[in-house]
Amino acid sequence: xxxxxxxxxAFATVAFKRRLAYKTQWMVALVLGGGAMLVSMxxxxxxxxxxxLSGYDxxxxxxxxxxxxxxxxxxxxxxxxxxxxxxxxxHIAVDLTKPVDFQRARAAExxxxxxxxxxxxxxxxxxxxLLFDPPGPASPTAGVLTAASFVLVFPLAFGITxxxxxxxxxxxxxLGVMWLREALLSFFSGMMIPLAFMPSWLQAIAxxxxxxxxxxxxxxxxxxxxxxxxxxxxxxxxxxxxVGLWLGARLVFRRAVRKVTVHGG
Amino acid sequence: MADTIARDxxxxxxxxxxxxxxxxxxxxxAITEYPADFWVMASAGVMWNxxxxxxxxxxxxxxxxxxxxxxHEMLLLSGLLSVAAGSTALLCDGVWSTxxxxxKGEIDYRMTRPAPVVVQVATTHIxxxxxxxxxxxxxxxxxxxxxxxLGLAAAPVGVxxxxxxxxxxxxxxxxFCAVNFWxxxxxxxxxxxxxxLQNSAMTMxxxxxxxxxxIVTMFVVPVAFVNFVPVAVLTGHLSxxxxxxxxxxxxxxxxxxxxxxRLGLRSYDSAGH
Numbered sequence: 001x002x003x004x005x006x007x008x009x010a011f012a013t014v015a016f017k018r019r020l021a022y023k024t025q026w027m028v029a030l031v032l033g034g035g036a037m038l039v040s041m042x043x044x045x046x047x048x049x050x051x052x053l054s055g056y057d058x059x060x061x062x063x064x065x066x067x068x069x070x071x072x073x074x075x076x077x078x079x080x081x082x083x084x085x086x087x088x089x090x091h092i093a094v095d096l097t098k099p100v101d102f103q104r105a106r107a108a109e110x111x112x113x114x115x116x117x118x119x120x121x122x123x124x125x126x127x128x129x130l131l132f133d134p135p136g137p138a139s140p141t142a143g144v145l146t147a148a149s150f151v152l153v154f155p156l157a158f159g160i161t162x163x164x165x166x167x168x169x170x171x172x173x174x175l176g177v178m179w180l181r182e183a184l185l186s187f188f189s190g191m192m193i194p195l196a197f198m199p200s201w202l203q204a205i206a207x208x209x210x211x212x213x214x215x216x217x218x219x220x221x222x223x224x225x226x227x228x229x230x231x232x233x234x235x236x237x238x239x240x241x242x243v244g245l246w247l248g249a250r251l252v253f254r255r256a257v258r259k260v261t262v263h264g265g
Numbered sequence: 266m267a268d269t270i271a272r273d274x275x276x277x278x279x280x281x282x283x284x285x286x287x288x289x290x291x292x293x294x295a296i297t298e299y300p301a302d303f304w305v306m307a308s309a310g311v312m313w314n315x316x317x318x319x320x321x322x323x324x325x326x327x328x329x330x331x332x333x334x335x336x337h338e339m340l341l342l343s344g345l346l347s348v349a350a351g352s353t354a355l356l357c358d359g360v361w362s363t364x365x366x367x368x369k370g371e372i373d374y375r376m377t378r379p380a381p382v383v384v385q386v387a388t389t390h391i392x393x394x395x396x397x398x399x400x401x402x403x404x405x406x407x408x409x410x411x412x413x414x415l416g417l418a419a420a421p422v423g424v425x426x427x428x429x430x431x432x433x434x435x436x437x438x439x440x441f442c443a444v445n446f447w448x449x450x451x452x453x454x455x456x457x458x459x460x461x462l463q464n465s466a467m468t469m470x471x472x473x474x475x476x477x478x479x480i481v482t483m484f485v486v487p488v489a490f491v492n493f494v495p496v497a498v499l500t501g502h503l504s505x506x507x508x509x510x511x512x513x514x515x516x517x518x519x520x521x522x523x524x525x526x527r528l529g530l531r532s533y534d535s536a537g538h
Contacts, residue, residue, distance in 0.1 A: 046332055171305055173299075175306065179313065180308060180312055197324065198323050
């Protein structure tokens, strides 16, 4: 068991260091995430100048947008391309001969790469805090539970990403798959607009998907839109999605791996 | 003599046009070999626009306007930007590979061929998402056009705006990708930042932002002339005189792209094998 964890740690560390080596990406991620955050702030400051809309006032919206920035930076900055490339260029044939579980090894690498976005998150959040002075969490318990929901974003993001990357067994490119996933995640997570603004039928669709746990769940807990029992329920749903996607991906992989194509020789 | 020069120039233009057309047709043939990839990419292009449409629809169910702009006016804003961005994917997507080609020395043999390097680089790829972006962008733009009460009388202005938007967008992406001639790297980070920030900020009325943003987007990197200025003129938010700036911005962007790419080629020193 300890050997398996040592392998996980080694994969995560290598992925973390590899990502940290590309320091330009820190700047790019900060400009992109920071730019989107500033645009959102400008729009909502105008719209909420006269009072609250759909349960959000300017104070709570500032915190909401910063939470969206944190999860977007961590999720969109991870190294999903590395997994896709291994399938597309046939390296997976070599991986399958190794005495490590393919999914678990990719999970360790993916989470290592997510951790490498933390410096960007820290700089962005400090800047946003200084510029916009958002309110703190609704209570100390809400703060702790928000942190827990951020931690659960890591396995959840891997589950969704890995499941979609497996489509590469049937396609020759990954870009379109990634864009489709990112589009759905941006909208149904509430990053583009809080779910509370959506009609009830669209909210129902969103809550039937794993995406709201990327922004709506941590924001609802942080802002006190749910009580402690409600927050624990949301965290349980988030964890259930992470476990369900992990097991579901195993089933898909078993079928997908029969399609592996290795070019050249 | 003047006739000879004129004939040579027209032959050159025809030759370049022929090379460009044949290269794009070859790329389209390649696309048809991978139908799954085509449909995934085209769907991704549609999906982003569909969700932008949904975002505006959801937002305007709660608010009457954003900085004085109505729902249909903002649809027109998003639709025009989407058509312009999708067109770059269809017409010059290969420029995104400029950085890779510079790193690997792949510009070398393109310099020896009898066609402009920028044309050869631009046609090495087609972004299949462009089909979805252009198609749904046109749907959004037409829906916004009709909803904003614009009639057929304004159609010539709309066509001018569309043509200029495509030229400006293609030129800016080419120029920003050419930065990789000097700042070496496989990723076209500057062009990527331009497109991403444009998608965030230019789907909103410029009145929301500080004056510095307005000055930069109009007079430094003229992305405002892709969609904001023409739509603002059409819908009466800006005076008609601003429309003169749109073809001027297109010309300036085109000259800048050609100039930056030429300077880049001069500084290109291959991969050093």
